[in-house]
Amino acid sequence: MSDVQDLLRTSPLTGVLLTLVGYRIGLEVKRWSGNHPLAQPVLIAVLVIGPLLWLLDLDYEEYLNGGAIIAFFLGPATVALAVPLYRQAHHLRELLVPMLVALPIGTLVSVVSGMVLVRALGGDRALELTMAPKSATTPIAIQITDQVGGIPSLVAAFTIAAGIIGAICAPAVMDLLGIRDRRARGLAMGAVSHGVGTSRSLHDNPTEGAFSGLSMGLTALATSLVVPLVVHFLR
Amino acid sequence: MLNGIMWLLVFQFVGELLARGLDLPVPGPVIGMLLLFIALQVRRPPEQAGVLRGSDRLLRHLQLLFVPPAVGVITYGAVLREDWLPITGGLLLSWLAGLAVTGLLVTLMLRLRNRGAGPVGEQPS
Numbered sequence: 001m002s003d004v005q006d007l008l009r010t011s012p013l014t015g016v017l018l019t020l021v022g023y024r025i026g027l028e029v030k031r032w033s034g035n036h037p038l039a040q041p042v043l044i045a046v047l048v049i050g051p052l053l054w055l056l057d058l059d060y061e062e063y064l065n066g067g068a069i070i071a072f073f074l075g076p077a078t079v080a081l082a083v084p085l086y087r088q089a090h091h092l093r094e095l096l097v098p099m100l101v102a103l104p105i106g107t108l109v110s111v112v113s114g115m116v117l118v119r120a121l122g123g124d125r126a127l128e129l130t131m132a133p134k135s136a137t138t139p140i141a142i143q144i145t146d147q148v149g150g151i152p153s154l155v156a157a158f159t160i161a162a163g164i165i166g167a168i169c170a171p172a173v174m175d176l177l178g179i180r181d182r183r184a185r186g187l188a189m190g191a192v193s194h195g196v197g198t199s200r201s202l203h204d205n206p207t208e209g210a211f212s213g214l215s216m217g218l219t220a221l222a223t224s225l226v227v228p229l230v231v232h233f234l235r
Numbered sequence: 236m237l238n239g240i241m242w243l244l245v246f247q248f249v250g251e252l253l254a255r256g257l258d259l260p261v262p263g264p265v266i267g268m269l270l271l272f273i274a275l276q277v278r279r280p281p282e283q284a285g286v287l288r289g290s291d292r293l294l295r296h297l298q299l300l301f302v303p304p305a306v307g308v309i310t311y312g313a314v315l316r317e318d319w320l321p322i323t324g325g326l327l328l329s330w331l332a333g334l335a336v337t338g339l340l341v342t343l344m345l346r347l348r349n350r351g352a353g354p355v356g357e358q359p360s
Contacts, residue, residue, distance in 0.1 A: 015303070019299070019302045019303060019306075020299075022302060023296075023298070023299045023302055026298075040298065041298045041299070042298040042299075042301050042302055042305050043305075045299075045302045045305070045306075046302070046305045046306055046308060046309075049302070049306050050306065050308075050309045053306075053309065059310075060306065060307055060309060060310045063303075063306060064303060067302070067303030067306065068303065070299065070300060070302065070303050071300060071301075071303040071304060073293065073300050074264075074300045074301070075244075075247045075263075075264045075267075076240060076243035076244055076247055076264075076293060077243075077293050077294060077297055077300055078247075078262075078264035078265060078267070078268055079243045079246045079247045079250070079264055079267040079268050079271055080243055080268075080271075080289070080290035080293050080294055081268050081290075081294070082246075082268045082269070082271035082272040082275060082290075083271075083275070083286070083287055083290035083291065083294070084294070085268075085272055086272055086275040086276065089272075089276060094345075094348075095341075095345075097344065098340070098341045098344035098345060098348075099341070101340065101344065102336075102337050102340035102341045102344065103337065105336060105337075105340060106333050106336050106337030106340070107333070109329075109332050109333050109336045109337075110329055110330075110332065110333035113328065113329035113332045113333070114325050114326070114329035115325075117321070117324055117325040117328050117329055118321040118322075118324075118325040119321075121320050121321035121324045121325060122318075122320060122321055123318055123321030123322070123325065127318055127321060127322070131321075131322075131325045131326070131329070134326065134329075134330075135330075135333055137262075138301065138304050139262065139264075140262045140265075143262070153307060153310070153311075154311055154314065156304045156305075156307050157305075157307060157308045157311055157315075158322075158326060159304075160301060160304055160305040160307075160308065161308075161326055162326060162330050163301065164305075165326070165327065165330055166330070166334070167298075170334060173331070173334060173335075174334070174338055177335055177338060177339060178342075179338035179339060179341075179342050180342075181341070181342055181345055183341070183345075184338050184341035184342045184345065185338065187337060187338070187341050188334050188335075188337040188338030188341065189334075191333055191334070191337040192330050192333040192334045192337070193330075193334075195297055195300075195301060196297075196298060196301050198297065199294075199297035199298045202294060202297070213268075215337075217265040217268050217269070220261070220262055220265050221260070221261045221262075221265060224260040224261065224262070225260055
């Protein structure tokens with residue numbers, strides 16, 4: 001194996017650089033398209049990085065040598081969601097009861113409908129268990145799936161897909177459904193599309209962004225409590 | 236910026252410690268978020284404080300941080316081809332159900348509370 005190949009495979013530089021370049025191209029495409037909802041930087045980055053990995057003959061594990069360094073910052077970024085929430089704290093008191101009712105119910109609906117639909121459409125038990133926590137943010141969904149016996153690395157793909165769907169079409173769907181209140185829109189976004197959806201909400205409107213971030217955190221909590229229960233009853 | 240990132244990591248670390256130590260089902264960073272929120276409410280730092288500026292910068296590129304797990308999709312080509320119907324059907328429909336139920340419930344509850352108190356919230360731009 002050549003030295004160059006060796007460097008590509010083992011150095012974290014490869015994964016970090018590919019991620020930054022893919023994301024940068026994603027931002028450019030977003031700008032060129034005049035902020036078209038389909039032009040989500042994370043989606044474009046995957047479409048850029050996937051073929052590049054194939055061309056360079058690198059597998060996902062090798063990419064993650066560097067990719068994990070970027071993904072590490074998901075932790076502090078989750079903590080950082082306290083800041084937009086702090087700026088919107090004056091909305092919080094009025095929303096306390098609606099939130100504490102709607103988020104657990106929304107979570108229950110996500111989990112149960114995901115499992116029932118996978119079963120009805122011919123998926124096996126492992127797939128059903130993997131679909132269950134898909135509304136929680138990626139690292140938490142992975143933990144939950146592992147705990148109930150699904151496929152942890154596949155759930156990452158499901159949660160990211162749920163996030164990207166939300167970033168692309170949640171605002172239009174909520175317009176259609178007549179969900180106009182900024183706080184309700186944020187809470188709904190965070191409940192089904194976690195951080196990826198929250199990033200769209202933060203760009204759309206500060207109130208939506210703050211409530212989406214809060215909703216994402218509470219939904220992660222609710223999902224970790226609801227999934228084991230539902231899995232127990234839905235055999 | 237440096238100060239901001241440091242404080243975020245401190246709150247994450249305390250969150251992780253609490254989650255492990257008390258065996259909570261809640262993820263550490265979410266506890267960290269709630270702790271930071273409480274700290275901000277108590278201290279009320281000025282807008283130029285490091286933790287506020289650092290957070291804003293990190294959140295501006297939130298989608299960047301999801302790129303590595305998203306690239307993982309490429310390793311599941313075979314599963315996705317074979318089980319595409321339950322996967323896309325389950326994902327899309329239950330995503331829609333969760334969004335609609337959460338959004339409409341909150342809207343309904345706000346409307347009930349504010350009945351007679353004028354329009355609820357702002358219109359989308």
